[in-house]
Amino acid sequence: MDARPRVDKLHGMSSIARALLLLERLVAIDTTSARSNAPLIEFVRGELAAQGIECRVTVEGEKANLHAIIGPRVAGGLALSAHVDCVPVEGQAWLADPFALRRQDGRVIGRGACDMKGFVACVLAMVPEMLAADLARPFHLCLTHDEETTFRGADRLMDELGHDAPPPALCIVGEPSGMAPIIAHKGYASWDVVFTGLSGHSSRADTTANALMAAAEAVAWLKAEARRFATQGRRVEGFVPPYTTVHVGTFRAGTVLNIVPDHAAFTLEVRTVPGDEASEVLARFVAQVESAILPELRAVHPESAMIVAPRARAPALELDEHHPLLALVQRTSGSNSRGFVSYGTEAGYYQRAGIPAIVCGPGDIAQAHQPEEWIAESQLQACCTFLERLIEDQVRGTG
Incomplete structure (x- = not known):
C-alpha cells in the first residue's frame, strides 16, 4: 500500500x-x-x-x-x-x-x-x-x-x-x-491465573492434585465476590452497573475424563468504581486461595501452586x-x-x-x-x- x-x-x-x-x-x-x-x-x-x-x-x-x-x-x-x-x-x-x-x-x-x-x-x-x-x-x-x-x-x-x-x-x-x-x-485490571497440581488416573484421585477442581473452586469464590459487590458493595450512581464487577472470561483445563488435570488456567478482570481498588480484590482472592484451596493440593503434591500474572491495568x-x-x-x-x-x-x-x-x-x-x-x-x-x-x-x- x-x-x-x-x-x-x-x-x-x-x-x-x-x-x-x-x-x-x-x-x-x-x-x-x-x-x-x-x-x-x-x-x-x-x-x-x-x-x-x-x-x-x-x-x-x-x-x-x-x-x-x-x-x-x-x-x-x-x-x-x-x-x-x-x-x-x-x-x-x-x-x-x-x-x-x-x-x-x-x-x-x-x-x-x-x-x-x-x-x-x-x-x-x-x-x-x-x-x-x-x-x-x-x-x-x-x-x-x-x-x-x-x-x-x-x-x-x-x-x-x-x-x-x-x-x-x-x-x-x-x-x-x-x-x-x-x-x-471505571478502572480496569485483568490477570492470567494458572493452577498447577499433579496428574494421574482418575481412579486414584487420592494420589493426585486436581488443578481443574482447585481453579473451579477459586472461580466460585470470585463469583461470590461479584455477587457481594452487586448486593453490598459501594455504589456510584451514573455507572451501569453502579458497582464494581468481577468477571472470569476464559477457562482452559483437562484432556480426557479419566486423567486428573495438573494444569488449569483462566483469565480474570475487575472493573472498579471510584473508591474501590482492583489490587484489594486481588489480595483477598490470593489470600483465600492460599488459606483454603492450595493446602489440600499441597498435602498431596507440595509443589502445587497458583501463579497470577498481570495482563492489563487502566486507572x-x-x-x-x-x-x-x-x-x-x-x-x-x-x-x-x-x-x-x-x-x-x-x-x-x-x-x-x-x-x-x-x-x-x-x-x-x-x-x-x-x-x-x-x-x-x-x-x-x-x-x-x-x-x-x-x-x-x-x-x-x-x-
Missing part, C-alpha cells in the same frame, strides 16, 4: 472530505492487536512532516507511540489523544474486506472506523487549520499502541510527555461517545463536574451532558499523571469491536466542527 503523504491532495477540500480520505488510508493499515502499528505511525509522521511538523516517535519492539506538538511550545497545551490499535476480525461475519473502507447510507464501514481511527482522521484533517491559526497555546497529538490489550502504550507515553516542551495541561481522549462529554469511567477516570475542562468540551461539542461509562480508556493515565482528562469523540461505542464496524458520517462532521471550535479557543487562550 502506498503510504506516502497525501497533503497535496487535501488542500482545497472540506474538512469532512479530508477526514474521509484520511480515514480510508488509516483503515487500510491493519493495526489489529497482534500486528505492528508502526506502518500507521509512519504514515501519520509523513503527513505531519509534509506540513513542517516534527514528531517524537518512540518504539518498543514492533509497536510505537507518536507525540507531536502543533503550535507554540508553551505551557497550557491541549492533548488530543487516541489509540491506533484495533481488535481482531477473525471469526466475525464481515460482508467485505474489513480493511477497505466502505460508505453506505451515511455510514462509513471498516475495522477501526469507530474505535478509534475516525477521531484520528478528523484530527489530521484539521491540522491545516491548526497551522493557519495564531494559536496562543499548542495542540498535542498523542497516538498510542496496545490499548485493546495491555494499555502499555499509554503507560509509556506518560513518561514521554514533557520531554522536549511543557506537557499538555489538559487532555481530550477521542473514544466514541457520540460527541458527548464523559467525565468518569479509573473521575473529573470534577465543576472543572473548566468539562465546560470547555460542553461548549465546543454543543452537548451539555456529563456522562459516566463502565468501559475503560486511556484518560485515567493522563489523570494519574496530573493532566485533567475527559472523553469525547465521534461514533457509538455499541459499534466498536463488532463485525461491520461503522461510524456515521454525521459524527465525523460533528467532530470536525468540535475541533474547529477548539482551535478558536486555543487562539483566544480562554479554555
Whole structure:
C-alpha cells in the first residue's frame, strides 16, 4: 500500500472530505492487536512532516507511540489523544474486506472506523487549520499502541510527555461517545491465573492434585465476590452497573475424563468504581486461595501452586463536574451532558499523571469491536466542527 503523504491532495477540500480520505488510508493499515502499528505511525509522521511538523516517535519492539506538538511550545497545551490499535476480525461475519473502507447510507464501514481511527482522521484533517491559526497555546497529538490489550502504550507515553516542551495541561481522549462529554469511567485490571497440581488416573484421585477442581473452586469464590459487590458493595450512581464487577472470561483445563488435570488456567478482570481498588480484590482472592484451596493440593503434591500474572491495568477516570475542562468540551461539542461509562480508556493515565482528562469523540461505542464496524458520517462532521471550535479557543487562550 502506498503510504506516502497525501497533503497535496487535501488542500482545497472540506474538512469532512479530508477526514474521509484520511480515514480510508488509516483503515487500510491493519493495526489489529497482534500486528505492528508502526506502518500507521509512519504514515501519520509523513503527513505531519509534509506540513513542517516534527514528531517524537518512540518504539518498543514492533509497536510505537507518536507525540507531536502543533503550535507554540508553551505551557497550557491541549492533548488530543487516541489509540491506533484495533481488535481482531477473525471469526466475525464481515460482508467485505474489513480493511477497505466502505460508505453506505451515511455510514462509513471498516475495522477501526469507530474505535478509534475516525477521531484520528478528523484530527489530521484539521491540522491545516491548526497551522493557519495564531494559536496562543499548542495542540498535542498523542497516538498510542496496545490499548485493546495491555494499555502499555499509554503507560509509556506518560513518561514521554514533557520531554522536549511543557506537557499538555489538559487532555481530550477521542473514544466514541457520540460527541458527548464523559467525565468518569471505571478502572480496569485483568490477570492470567494458572493452577498447577499433579496428574494421574482418575481412579486414584487420592494420589493426585486436581488443578481443574482447585481453579473451579477459586472461580466460585470470585463469583461470590461479584455477587457481594452487586448486593453490598459501594455504589456510584451514573455507572451501569453502579458497582464494581468481577468477571472470569476464559477457562482452559483437562484432556480426557479419566486423567486428573495438573494444569488449569483462566483469565480474570475487575472493573472498579471510584473508591474501590482492583489490587484489594486481588489480595483477598490470593489470600483465600492460599488459606483454603492450595493446602489440600499441597498435602498431596507440595509443589502445587497458583501463579497470577498481570495482563492489563487502566486507572479509573473521575473529573470534577465543576472543572473548566468539562465546560470547555460542553461548549465546543454543543452537548451539555456529563456522562459516566463502565468501559475503560486511556484518560485515567493522563489523570494519574496530573493532566485533567475527559472523553469525547465521534461514533457509538455499541459499534466498536463488532463485525461491520461503522461510524456515521454525521459524527465525523460533528467532530470536525468540535475541533474547529477548539482551535478558536486555543487562539483566544480562554479554555
